[in-house]
Amino acid sequence: MAESNHHELGVQACRDGRLADALPLLERSLLERETSERWNDWATVQLLSGRQGEAEVGYRRALQMDAGNTEAAENLGALLASSARPLEALRSLDGLSKQSQRVEQLRALCRETLAAQTASDAAGNERLQRRLAHAMTIQAGATANLWLRALALENALSYLAAPHESAAAPLPPIIPTIHADEILPDSEAVELMAVVSIDSAALRELCLLIQICRKQKARRIFEIGPTDWQSARSLAHAAGDGSELFMLTPNRPGTGSARGAQSDHRIVQLVGDSASFDFSSFFNSIDFVFMDASHDHEQVLHDSRAALRLLRGGKGMVAWRNYSSEGPGVIRALNELFVSDPHLADMKHIEGTSLVYAKVSHEPGDN
Amino acid sequence: MREERADHHTGELLAEAASLLSAHTSVLNSVALRLLAIEGRVADLSAGAFREQQAPRGNNRWRGSLPSECGSKTLASAPKIQLLAIHGVDGNTSLLELALLASLAKLSGARALFEFGTFDGRTAVNLAANCAPGGKIFTLDLPRAQADATLLPLDERDKVYIDKPAPGLRYKGTPFEASIMQLHGDSAAFDFSRFCGAMDFVFIDASHKYEYVMNDSRVALRLLRNGRGIIAWHDYTKWWDGVVRALEELHATEPKLAGMRHIEGTDLAYARVE
Numbered sequence: 001m002a003e004s005n006h007h008e009l010g011v012q013a014c015r016d017g018r019l020a021d022a023l024p025l026l027e028r029s030l031l032e033r034e035t036s037e038r039w040n041d042w043a044t045v046q047l048l049s050g051r052q053g054e055a056e057v058g059y060r061r062a063l064q065m066d067a068g069n070t071e072a073a074e075n076l077g078a079l080l081a082s083s084a085r086p087l088e089a090l091r092s093l094d095g096l097s098k099q100s101q102r103v104e105q106l107r108a109l110c111r112e113t114l115a116a117q118t119a120s121d122a123a124g125n126e127r128l129q130r131r132l133a134h135a136m137t138i139q140a141g142a143t144a145n146l147w148l149r150a151l152a153l154e155n156a157l158s159y160l161a162a163p164h165e166s167a168a169a170p171l172p173p174i175i176p177t178i179h180a181d182e183i184l185p186d187s188e189a190v191e192l193m194a195v196v197s198i199d200s201a202a203l204r205e206l207c208l209l210i211q212i213c214r215k216q217k218a219r220r221i222f223e224i225g226p227t228d229w230q231s232a233r234s235l236a237h238a239a240g241d242g243s244e245l246f247m248l249t250p251n252r253p254g255t256g257s258a259r260g261a262q263s264d265h266r267i268v269q270l271v272g273d274s275a276s277f278d279f280s281s282f283f284n285s286i287d288f289v290f291m292d293a294s295h296d297h298e299q300v301l302h303d304s305r306a307a308l309r310l311l312r313g314g315k316g317m318v319a320w321r322n323y324s325s326e327g328p329g330v331i332r333a334l335n336e337l338f339v340s341d342p343h344l345a346d347m348k349h350i351e352g353t354s355l356v357y358a359k360v361s362h363e364p365g366d367n
Numbered sequence: 368m369r370e371e372r373a374d375h376h377t378g379e380l381l382a383e384a385a386s387l388l389s390a391h392t393s394v395l396n397s398v399a400l401r402l403l404a405i406e407g408r409v410a411d412l413s414a415g416a417f418r419e420q421q422a423p424r425g426n427n428r429w430r431g432s433l434p435s436e437c438g439s440k441t442l443a444s445a446p447k448i449q450l451l452a453i454h455g456v457d458g459n460t461s462l463l464e465l466a467l468l469a470s471l472a473k474l475s476g477a478r479a480l481f482e483f484g485t486f487d488g489r490t491a492v493n494l495a496a497n498c499a500p501g502g503k504i505f506t507l508d509l510p511r512a513q514a515d516a517t518l519l520p521l522d523e524r525d526k527v528y529i530d531k532p533a534p535g536l537r538y539k540g541t542p543f544e545a546s547i548m549q550l551h552g553d554s555a556a557f558d559f560s561r562f563c564g565a566m567d568f569v570f571i572d573a574s575h576k577y578e579y580v581m582n583d584s585r586v587a588l589r590l591l592r593n594g595r596g597i598i599a600w601h602d603y604t605k606w607w608d609g610v611v612r613a614l615e616e617l618h619a620t621e622p623k624l625a626g627m628r629h630i631e632g633t634d635l636a637y638a639r640v641e
Contacts, residue, residue, distance in 0.1 A: 017523065180454065181454070184453065186451065186452045186454065186537060186541075187451065187452070187540055187541045187542075188451060189449040189450060189451035189496055190449065190450055190451070190453075191447060191448070191449050192447070192448060192449075192450065192466075193445055193446075193447055193448075195445070195463070195466055196437070196438035196439040196441070196442055196445060196467070196470075198463065199463060199632075200455075200461040200462040200463045200464075203462045203463055203466060204453055204454075204462050207450060207453050207462075233445075237447065
């Protein structure tokens, strides 16, 4: 087999996705004759096979043999940039033409990564994460860079990201987190009334709420603002016979699907807006209050104060949803409550969800 | 409007990206997760502010040529179910899919269930928790050591799910372990004779290669008691073209599977075989 064939065959195998074949062919070609180009291609196959360390070695060797191998320099830069090693990446990209859009994007990424690493705050970390995701979208031109090309989401992401670069700095979540496993370990089951049209994240939150309800042995539950019946059915089931669940739903026609829930006598639907609803007849009688209503900062504060007064003897459990980017007003309100209200000093944010809950065990003071 | 259009465009780019990715091991595992995370983040870029690390949503707005129906049609009534091991990782079904499978198993009153592809056993334990009392789950997984010697070709991307010390770690130590029987082997070579005609419910979530989905589905039909029962499949999604091709072909050419449906918003397909 002629010498040049091993290299060509190796590259072809890589293009066809037969990495296991490509690697020995390229290694063979390197044994026959070392060139910068062959090292670059070998390194790319290593990268595709998940061996970043070897890939880095290969790209550096390619550059050692030929400092002018711009493709290897760019590839190394991209590898380092996406591994959050911006300083090294910048060094690798040094001297490369400013004309190359890809190189300029990599440089910008590295600068931003550096800034985020030195800033080391929640907002910076998030920007870093977003930028790392963006790094994977940087398009590659050349043949062997199948992986990089395959991750080319650059157009879509920059299109979406561009108008929002000037977005206000996001609010950091300050409430201490607890892992979902501590509330619901893997081996414990929750019972729920089957759900059919709820997304997986909300379903996960429902399972956690059910568990919290059960552990609390809550018998009287008050839900402020849910827009569907699915959570109510499962929570009422968890609370057991003789329990009561009050749902305060917004004054909107056709709120959610009431399939099956109407037959559950434990569930009482109240129609109204928490801003104007008179909670007084429910004061001092509820074990668990769950708020899934307004995203408005003032309204969340108002609902939370009402929730504390609902609790029987001032003791029980309160929980909120939407402590997430979808509810910046909720974040603000809950952060404030955590810091300023002694009854809610025990707040916990369940990692990986938008749920916050707090066990309230003091007598309610003046709100 | 702009977000929807961009979403769709990004979705297409993702599909193209995923299909270009031709090899993997740990790279694919993390890249697939990252791609899913990017897809989830696409919507959030317009919200601007941070988003906490959530499990990828896997919202499947894609539809193939299988007729689709929404979950509320799949389940005639919403039974009470139990769910455990709710945390999902790459390779698992989504929590909604898990709930739907559990509900289907419950409603059908299945007593003998067969699963192709155990992985970590999360689905098996939930099927066990929701089948008829006294029911048994038989789950078949390819041992790591046999990954290079399968009778039919595997999809390269399957290997990361095969590469584990043992299957079913998540049902071990649960109250349902005793109802689950772990089988080991290659579904293209395995001797199914003692299971034929004895199953009520079959779940296919093993190799995503076209040849294997065809093989496993044909076996599934033989497993059903009196040729009747429910078959469900996972990964009916554009990322796994082997599954899509096989299911759409089976739906079109196999009369017993003419009732196959894609459950909207999930990667599940199922068929009631009469």
